[in-house]
Amino acid sequence: MALHSSSALQLNEGTQLTIYTYDSLLAYPGYDYIGNFSAYAGVPRDSINLVTFSDATEILTRSAVEKDSPQADVLIGLDNGLVHKARSEEILQPYVPSTIANIPQELINGLANDNLLTPYDYGVISLYYDKNRVGDLGNFTLSDLTDKQLANKLVLENPLLSSPGLGFLLWTNAELGSQSPEWNALWTNIRDNGRLVDSWGDAYNVFAAKESDRPIMVSYTSSPAFDKCLYNDSSTAALLTTGESGKVRGWEQIEGIGLVKNAQHKALAKQFIDWFIDSNVQDNIYLNQWMYPAMSGISIPACYNSSTYTPEDIIPYNSELTPQDITQNLDKWLNSWEELYVINTNTTPLPTWVFMFGLAIFVVVRKKYSE
Amino acid sequence: MIMGRSWIALTVLQLITFLGLFYIVPLIEVIQISLSSGGWTEVIWGQLFITFLKFSFTQAILTTVFCLLIGIPTGYALTRLQPFAKKFLSVLILIPFLIPPMSILLGFVIIYEPNGLLAQLLGFQLIDVFGTLSGVVLAHTIYNISIVTRLIASNFESLDEGKITLAKSSGASPLMVWRYVYLPHILPSIYASILLVFLLSFNSFAVVLMIGNVKLQTLEVMIYSQSRVRLNYGLAAKIAIIQLLINVLVTIAFIRITKEPKYTGTYRDPPKVSKKLRILSTGWIFAVILFTWQSILATVYQLSRTSGRASIFDGNYSSLLGTSPLRVIENTLFFGVMTGLLATSLAISLLVQRLFMSGRTTSYVLGFISIMPMMSSSITLSLGLLLAYRSTSFFSDDIWIFIVASHILASLPFVTQTVLTGAKQVPTEYITLSQSLGATKLGTMRYVLLPLLAPSIIVAFLFGMAVSFGEFGATFFLVRGEWATISIGIQRLFATRSNFLPLQYSLILVLITLLSFSLVERLRK
Numbered sequence: 001m002a003l004h005s006s007s008a009l010q011l012n013e014g015t016q017l018t019i020y021t022y023d024s025l026l027a028y029p030g031y032d033y034i035g036n037f038s039a040y041a042g043v044p045r046d047s048i049n050l051v052t053f054s055d056a057t058e059i060l061t062r063s064a065v066e067k068d069s070p071q072a073d074v075l076i077g078l079d080n081g082l083v084h085k086a087r088s089e090e091i092l093q094p095y096v097p098s099t100i101a102n103i104p105q106e107l108i109n110g111l112a113n114d115n116l117l118t119p120y121d122y123g124v125i126s127l128y129y130d131k132n133r134v135g136d137l138g139n140f141t142l143s144d145l146t147d148k149q150l151a152n153k154l155v156l157e158n159p160l161l162s163s164p165g166l167g168f169l170l171w172t173n174a175e176l177g178s179q180s181p182e183w184n185a186l187w188t189n190i191r192d193n194g195r196l197v198d199s200w201g202d203a204y205n206v207f208a209a210k211e212s213d214r215p216i217m218v219s220y221t222s223s224p225a226f227d228k229c230l231y232n233d234s235s236t237a238a239l240l241t242t243g244e245s246g247k248v249r250g251w252e253q254i255e256g257i258g259l260v261k262n263a264q265h266k267a268l269a270k271q272f273i274d275w276f277i278d279s280n281v282q283d284n285i286y287l288n289q290w291m292y293p294a295m296s297g298i299s300i301p302a303c304y305n306s307s308t309y310t311p312e313d314i315i316p317y318n319s320e321l322t323p324q325d326i327t328q329n330l331d332k333w334l335n336s337w338e339e340l341y342v343i344n345t346n347t348t349p350l351p352t353w354v355f356m357f358g359l360a361i362f363v364v365v366r367k368k369y370s371e
Numbered sequence: 372m373i374m375g376r377s378w379i380a381l382t383v384l385q386l387i388t389f390l391g392l393f394y395i396v397p398l399i400e401v402i403q404i405s406l407s408s409g410g411w412t413e414v415i416w417g418q419l420f421i422t423f424l425k426f427s428f429t430q431a432i433l434t435t436v437f438c439l440l441i442g443i444p445t446g447y448a449l450t451r452l453q454p455f456a457k458k459f460l461s462v463l464i465l466i467p468f469l470i471p472p473m474s475i476l477l478g479f480v481i482i483y484e485p486n487g488l489l490a491q492l493l494g495f496q497l498i499d500v501f502g503t504l505s506g507v508v509l510a511h512t513i514y515n516i517s518i519v520t521r522l523i524a525s526n527f528e529s530l531d532e533g534k535i536t537l538a539k540s541s542g543a544s545p546l547m548v549w550r551y552v553y554l555p556h557i558l559p560s561i562y563a564s565i566l567l568v569f570l571l572s573f574n575s576f577a578v579v580l581m582i583g584n585v586k587l588q589t590l591e592v593m594i595y596s597q598s599r600v601r602l603n604y605g606l607a608a609k610i611a612i613i614q615l616l617i618n619v620l621v622t623i624a625f626i627r628i629t630k631e632p633k634y635t636g637t638y639r640d641p642p643k644v645s646k647k648l649r650i651l652s653t654g655w656i657f658a659v660i661l662f663t664w665q666s667i668l669a670t671v672y673q674l675s676r677t678s679g680r681a682s683i684f685d686g687n688y689s690s691l692l693g694t695s696p697l698r699v700i701e702n703t704l705f706f707g708v709m710t711g712l713l714a715t716s717l718a719i720s721l722l723v724q725r726l727f728m729s730g731r732t733t734s735y736v737l738g739f740i741s742i743m744p745m746m747s748s749s750i751t752l753s754l755g756l757l758l759a760y761r762s763t764s765f766f767s768d769d770i771w772i773f774i775v776a777s778h779i780l781a782s783l784p785f786v787t788q789t790v791l792t793g794a795k796q797v798p799t800e801y802i803t804l805s806q807s808l809g810a811t812k813l814g815t816m817r818y819v820l821l822p823l824l825a826p827s828i829i830v831a832f833l834f835g836m837a838v839s840f841g842e843f844g845a846t847f848f849l850v851r852g853e854w855a856t857i858s859i860g861i862q863r864l865f866a867t868r869s870n871f872l873p874l875q876y877s878l879i880l881v882l883i884t885l886l887s888f889s890l891v892e893r894l895r896k
Contacts, residue, residue, distance in 0.1 A: 023691060052691055054863075057600075062851065064602050065757065069767030071852065089602060158585055160600055196502075196584060212485060334601075339418050342586055357436075 016047040017268045020059045021076035023052040024201055029230070031284040033276070040280065041271055055199040056082060056163040056255075063260065064089040070260045073269035076120070076276070080111050080254045080318070081166040084327045092116040095259040097274045102282070102295040110254050110318055117256025119294040120277050121285050123220035124250045124314050125167035127154075127239040128207075133215035140239045142175050146185045151193035155206045155214040159337060161198045164253065168218045169337055170326070171251035174317035175241060178333050184340065191341050221250070221309045226290045228307035238308045243315060252316035255291070378813055379727055382720035386736070389717060393776040397755025398747060404758055405612045408605030420593070420610065427589045430504060430579075431572040434511040438519045438568050439561065445516070445659045446523030446557070448652035451644045460656050461524060462892070467663040468517035469884050471841030472577040473858040474877040477865070478666025479510050480582070481673050488669055502584030510582065511572045516663050519564040526560035527553075532642045566625050570618065574748045576844040581865070590614040591844070594750050599848060604758060611751040619746055667881055674874040688872060692860055694853035696872060700879065703840060703856045706771070710778040710839035711832040717783065718790040718831055725791070726802070726820075727812050740787055749781060753848035771854050777845035782838035786831045793827025794820070826894045833887045833894075840883055 019034075026033055038045040053059050056077035063075060067089060078086050086092055094115040100108075107119040129137065134153055137144075145151055157165030176183040195214055197203050207217040221240065227233040240248035257276050263269050275281065277295060285293035286301050292311060300310065414420055449461055467475065482488045483500040490496045500506030530553070538548050576591045583592060590610055598607035644652075661668075689695050694702075721740070725733045756773050760766040766773065797820060805815045821828070843858045850859055857876045864873045 051693060054691075061599055061602065065599070065761065066767060066851070068762035069764060071767065085602065160585070160596070191586075196586075209486070335419075338585075342588075343418050343422050 014047050015049045015265075016043050017074070017265050017272060018049040018051065018072045019074045019076060019272070020051050020053065020063065020072040022056050022059065023054060025052075025076060026281075026284065026288045028226070028288065028290070031281070031288040033281060036280060037272060037275055040275060041268065043268065054201055055157075055161060057161050057166070060086055060089075060091075063091045067091045067261070070262055070264070072260050073263040073265045074257065074272055075260060076255075076257045077163070078117055078256055078258060079163050079167070080252075080256075080323065081163055081170060081326070081330075083112050083117055083256070084323070084330055086258070087112075087114075087116060087327075091261060092258040093261040093263070095270060095273060097270070097277055099274045099278045102277055102279075104294075104296050107254055107294050110252070110323070111256050112323075117258040118273060118277055119254045120257050120281070121289055121291040121294050122252055122254040123222050123291040124240065124252050124309070124311075124316065125164060125171050125218065126221045126223075126250050126309075128217050128219035128223040128236060129153075129239060130207075130215040130236050132235045133210075136237075137239055139242050141241045142172060142186060143182060146182075146189050148189060148193055150216070151189045153214055153216045154190065154194040154218075155203045155212075155216070156190065156194055156196060156218040157200055157203050158196050158198055160334060162200060163255075164200050164218060164220070167251050167253045169333065170321060171317065173333055174251060174321040175249070178329075179336050187337065187340050196341075220253075220291060221314070222286075222290045222292065222304065224307040225286075225301070225304040229287060229301060229303035234307065236307075240309065240314065246313075247315050248309060248313055249315050249317060251321075252314075252318050254294075379723060382723045383728075386717055386720045386724070389713075389776075389779070393756070393773075394743070394747075394752070394780060397752055397759045399755075400759040401608045401611050401751060401755040404604055405608035408608070410605075411609060414606060414609045415613075423588045423590060423593050426504070426587055427573055427591075430507050430511065430587075430589075431569050431575075433504070433508045434515060434572040435565055435568045437508065437512045438515045439564060441512070441516050441659060441662075442519030442523055442564060443557070443561070445520040445656060446527055446560075447553075448655045449520065449524040450527040450642065451648055451652040452656075453649075456653070460660070461521065463660050464520050464656070464663065465517050466885070466888070467514065467667065468521075469837065469841075469888055470667060471843070471858055471880050471884065472514065473841075473843055473861045474670065474880045475514055475666045476510070476578060476581055477861055477873055477877045478669040478673075479513065480865075481669045482665060483509075488672070501582055502586040504587065506582050507575075507579055507587060510578045511575060513663055513666065514578075515568045515571060516659065519568060520659070522560040522564050522567075523557055526557045530556050530642075535642075562625070566622070569621065573621075574614070574618070576748075576750060577847075577862075581862070590617075591748050591750050594748075594754060595844075595848060598754050598757070604754075607754055608758075611748075611754060615747055615751060618748075622746075670874055670877050670881070674871075674878060677871050677874060688864060691863055693851070693855050696860070698853060699855050699857055699860045699876075702854055703858075703880075706775055706778055706846075706856060707836040707839040709775045710782055711835035713775070714779045714782045714786040714835035715790070715828055715832045717779070718787045719828070721787055722790055722794050722820075723816065726794075737787075737791075740783055743780070743784065749777060749842070749844040750848055752780060753777060753845045756849065770849060770851055773849050774846055774854060777849065778839040778842050779835070781842055781845065782835040785834045785838060789831040789834055790824070790827055793824050793830075797823050830891050830894050833891050837884060837887045840880060840887075 034048050034050055035045060038048060051072070053062065056079060059075050059077055060082050063070065063072060064085075066072075070091070075092070078092075095118070096115050097118055100118065103119055107122060108115075110122075111117050111119050127140075137150075145154065156168060159165040159169040172183060172186060176186060195206060195212075197206060200219070203217045203219070206212045206214050219238075221238040224234075224236045224238050227236045240250040243249045257273050259266070259269055259273060279295065279298075282293040282295035282298055285291055286298070286304065292300075304310070445464070449457055449464070452460065479500070480487070483498065483506070484490075485496055485499075498505060498509070500509060534552050534556075535548060538552050543551070573589065574591050575589055576595070579587060579589045579592050580595070583589075588596065591614065594607045594610050594614065597603045597610065692699055721733075721737065725737065756777065757766075760773065801819055801823070802815055805819045806812070810818070840856075841858065842856075843862070846856055846859055847862065850856070855863070857880050861873045861876050861880075864876075
């Protein structure tokens with residue numbers, strides 16, 4: 001007991017900053033943001049305590065459980081789907097970074113105009129697929145997923161547990177309307193034939209494993225750039241709904257970094273946030289995070305342009321599904337989704353007679369016994 | 372004399388403080404929040420709730436039926452063997468029930484996942500276990516057959532074979548012998564199995580969380596997801612209360628229906644068995660052992676052919692685990708030892724009160740402790756602990772206290788039972804004699820009872836430790852920071868697809884469990 005208490009204490013004393021984020025942040029091939037910040041701020045690397053979760057949603061729920069005595073100072077990865085819950089749970093404190101001028105106002109407004117979170121990157125939720133395994137899907141709209149064959153190839157993330165999963169649900173809500181007949185048909189088919197997993201990382205594992213036979217996944221428009229830029233592989237592509245005059249439509253996810261309310265190490269936390277939305281990190285977003293950097297003026301790599309949509313091609317649905325709409329309706333939407341996903345699922349592959357037979361034996365035996 | 376009273380009072384204080392702080396207060400908190408947030412009809416008629424309620428019942432009933440269908444013949448077959456084989460094989464059969472659920476689950480997934488061992492062997496996928504009722508029932512059946520077999524077998528042992536001979540010589544057909552002699556005789560153990568398996572499956576957490584794929588949830592999983600994922604504490608508390616009521620009602624109704632089954636365990640001579648029946652029995656038992664051991668065997672097989680870099684000594688997964696892989700093992704041992712020590716000490720307190728205090732309160736407390744785990748699930752208690760203590764600094768800085776407390780609560784019924792059963796075997800004259808010779812109660816306790824009880828106390832300690840090693844639900848709900856246990860580690864690494872570390876963890880858990888179990892068996896002699 002003494003051993004454990006003392007080692008825990010040492011950890012607490014030595015820690016100058018605790019960061020909660022998800023495990024795939026800036027991970028492929030890898031930008032060492034902890035090491036770089038430690039050098040920049042002149043604090044020992046060991047004094048920065050990095051805690052990773054499999055998805056941003058878990059960052060939110062963990063912080064909500066701890067909100068009366070927070071462990072983290074900085075949260076990285078809450079997005080425009082999760083910010084509403086973060087606001088109502090009061091886990092963040094507004095902070096305007098000294099480097100805020102780097103970030104375009106429309107991204108700030110799209111995420112949190114009360115500065116609870118500052119955008120560090122954004123991307124458009126899309127289907128990401130392997131053309132070698134499904135062929136070229138070309139002209140696409142969401143309703144194409146009512147096709148059983150297509151849904152059979154799809155792996156997606158649970159909107160209750162995963163931020164890209166929630167983004168995909170918001171896309172379907174924006175395009176079809178929550179609980180509309182089209183929405184019901186789409187989600188019923190996905191429920192019956194798609195594969196639902198807990199996080200983006202899980203989905204990628206399923207997508208990549210050829211034997212799983214799920215060559216379409218819910219990811220981002222920037223995902224094909226990963227294959228093109230790193231492996232010069234052009235076999236993957238992104239799918240958005242085809243709109244008018246050559247533009248495509250989808251849901252824009254804006255990811256943010258925020259200061260924890262009542263954080264223990266505020267000064268360093270603020271310095272970290274300022275640094276995170278400045279060029280040191282932002283220059284590395286395209287080729288390590290595979291999203292679009294929030295900072296304006298960073299030129300897009302050529303391998304992006306040749307492999308996928310550019311932000312200019314896309315008209316996001318976000319202007320039609322405003323933050324106010326989401327704040328008001330998110331819980332209701334999630335409930336509708338969960339109800340559709342769960343109810344009427346065929347849960348009786350075993351014949352009813354097995355059950356009746358057991359009951360009959362029980363009754364007969366009891367009767368004999370009491371005689 | 373005053374001193375004598377005060378140390379007894381101290382044991383009472385210890386028990387009351389512990390149960391008050393870590394059981395009563397959290398439970399009251401859950402009740403309070405469930406009542407303060409209105410909208411009961413919305414919950415009860417809510418589509419999700421009804422679906423999951425139905426599922427909880429359906430899978431629990433099906434699991435119970437399957438466990439009996441396999442467990443009764445196995446129990447019968449076991450008693451047809453020669454003593455040595457019987458002893459050896461019944462230990463083999465019991466073991467999977469003692470293995471922590473996370474280890475069983477990891478092996479289960481390795482076998483049944485879409486491209487798992489079974490699919491590789493057959494060339495096609497025989498059964499889809501993710502998000503299907505058959506998957507959940509299969510996993511629960513694999514886990515629970517062991518205990519059903521054990522209960523039924525020991526009931527079969529007490530059957531007077533003379534009755535069979537008599538029935539046969541009076542011209543009864545084998546079917547009639549079964550119906551009128553065997554079945555009535557083993558009914559008590561059938562009832563005990565039904566209650567046990569039903570409650571274990573109805574309140575199942577780990578299995579349904581991991582393979583239910585959201586579509587299927589027991590009420591236990593629903594309480595978890597509504598509180599820890601959706602942050603909807605009011606709804607979670609309401610479901611927790613409903614689940615608690617169902618557990619209490621099922622238990623009471625069952626005790627009523629079965630009119631308190633008398634469980635007879637007198638040992639009889641082994642029945643005379645034909646060679647053919649003995650071979651048949653042995654074959655059947657080996658098939659059942661293969662079935663219940665499949666997860667453990669799959670884990671060992673998979674580990675033998677997996678080459679991975681990540682071992683327990685390397686730091687690749689530290690940020691996912693929250694600490695180093697080695698520390699996870701230390702944590703597990705730490706929780707185990709703390710749980711063993713404290714639960715045993717509480718059990719001894721209870722024994723002291725039973726011996727030296729007036730009967731009524733004590734028997735009330737005893738009864739309370741023995742039905743406690745049936746009333747309130749581990750997730751309900753964890754929710755209570757969270758709600759009651761989340762704003763204290765203990766909860767933020769010393770979460771290990773609450774994890775240990777939840778492990779103690781989970782192990783208390785077993786630990787108490789072990790110590791009290793041990794004490795029953797100490798002749799009462801020893802105590803009377805010691806006191807009439809002028810020894811104080813403390814002296815009697817220290818110099819007479821404790822030495823005689825030492826083996827039981829060690830067994831109780833090991834039981835407490837073993838329960839702690841395997842505990843998943845409460846730890847999963849409460850854990851954070853650097854306090855992950857092996858079971859939590861397996862769960863967190865489950866999805867990374869680098870199975871090497873989880874497999875190693877799983878094997879460590881299996882080995883620790885086997886070690887404690889063999890110690891228990893040795894001490895029991």
